[in-house]
Amino acid sequence: AKAKGDRAVFFSSEMLDDFQNHMRIERMLRLAIADREIEVHFQPQVNPATHQLAGVEALARWTHPAEGPISPGMFIPIAEASGQIVDLGTLILELACEQAAKWRAAGFGFRHISINVSPIQLWQPNFIEVVKDALKRHDLAGNEICIEITEGVFVDQSKQRIEKVLAALRQLGVLLSLDDFGSGYSSLGYLNRLPFDQLKVDRSFVSDIDTDVRKQKVMRGILELGRGLGFDIVVEGAETLEEVTVIRDIGCDAIQGYYYSRPAPALLIPEVVKKIQRLKPSEQARTA
Ligand code: C2E
Numbered sequence: 325a326k327a328k329g330d331r332a333v334f335f336s337s338e339m340l341d342d343f344q345n346h347m348r349i350e351r352m353l354r355l356a357i358a359d360r361e362i363e364v365h366f367q368p369q370v371n372p373a374t375h376q377l378a379g380v381e382a383l384a385r386w387t388h389p390a391e392g393p394i395s396p397g398m399f400i401p402i403a404e405a406s407g408q409i410v411d412l413g414t415l416i417l418e419l420a421c422e423q424a425a426k427w428r429a430a431g432f433g434f435r436h437i438s439i440n441v442s443p444i445q446l447w448q449p450n451f452i453e454v455v456k457d458a459l460k461r462h463d464l465a466g467n468e469i470c471i472e473i474t475e476g477v478f479v480d481q482s483k484q485r486i487e488k489v490l491a492a493l494r495q496l497g498v499l500l501s502l503d504d505f506g507s508g509y510s511s512l513g514y515l516n517r518l519p520f521d522q523l524k525v526d527r528s529f530v531s532d533i534d535t536d537v538r539k540q541k542v543m544r545g546i547l548e549l550g551r552g553l554g555f556d557i558v559v560e561g562a563e564t565l566e567e568v569t570v571i572r573d574i575g576c577d578a579i580q581g582y583y584y585s586r587p588a589p590a591l592l593i594p595e596v597v598k599k600i601q602r603l604k605p606s607e608q609a610r611t612a
């Protein structure tokens with residue numbers, strides 16, 4: 325909304341719409357969490373050279389009975405603003421751990437399930453207890469889950485608290501991933517200080533990397549840096565064979581992207597993974 329002349333507009337009709345929509349979703353979400361309308365879908369992380377599964381990311385899905393699907397890009401920020409992310413995050417952790425236990429019992433080698441955790445959850449006083457309890461109830465080893473945290477978390481004043489929580493997760497054997505690496509407020513300082521196992525390179529470095537030589541250079545630099553510091557590197561968001569091929573050539577541990585699979589319900593994942601392992605040579609990333 326534009327202010328007319330020098331008259332300030334404090335509250336435009338668009339802002340009011342946004343606000344009302346926000347409040348509506350917040351109300352619906354409260355019921356959705358209680359009624360377990362929230363599910364998780366899973367997206368494979370694939371080693372592009374061997375086609376072995378490197379891990380699987382759990383992604384929250386919400387289908388409202390009347391409104392249809394609502395994307396996490398919409399409801400996660402609202403849940404964070406309202407504090408509902410604590411209950412929502414606990415539910416997602418539970419669903420992901422439940423699935424890990426099922427897959428293990430079925431002999432499906434998923435490696436680990438990656439779970440996105442909001443910075444607000446890290447502030448939850450009993451967060452470590454919640455994680456420990458979920459692992460114990462499902463009889464999981466710490467390293468059967470990986471907690472993904474977006475890098476934006478580390479720029480604010482909360483560093484000490486975050487470092488303590490990460491160290492405690494580490495003690496449980498839980499893997500730690502720095503999500504959306506390179507997307508925002510990168511400070512390379514924390515790469516050295518914080519105990520991550522994995523870097524997830526942000527999708528923005530990937531789109532059209534096959535034709536964009538500068539992006540290839542940036543990707544090489546990130547991989548060299550990450551590898552040099554001992555991180556596993558997962559590249560997010562490769563959608564085409566051309567992108568996958570270039571990324572494989574540059575070298576990474578895994579690719580998570582639509583090319584291999586979109587996020588899908590747990591039941592479909594073992595079949596999806598088999599299909600990836602049966603890709604024809606013409607559908608696989610070649611080496612140049
Ligand atoms: P993220 O953690 O970076 O997850 C990856 C997102 O990229 C997912 O979107 C996934 O569907 C999408 N993606 C994967 N491959 C491709 C690709 O090849 N092309 C394109 N265009 N997109 C791809 P999604 O599921 O919509 O989730 C968006 C964000 O919402 C996530 O980004 C994460 O930040 C947040 N989120 C999702 N589930 C949860 C959750 O359970 N808890 C929390 N705290 N945040 C979540």
Ligand code: MG
Nearest residue numbers: 381440472503
């Ligand atoms: Mg993630």
Ligand code: MG
Nearest residue numbers: 503504524560
């Ligand atoms: Mg990401």
Ligand code: MG
Nearest residue numbers: 440474503504
């Ligand atoms: Mg993200």
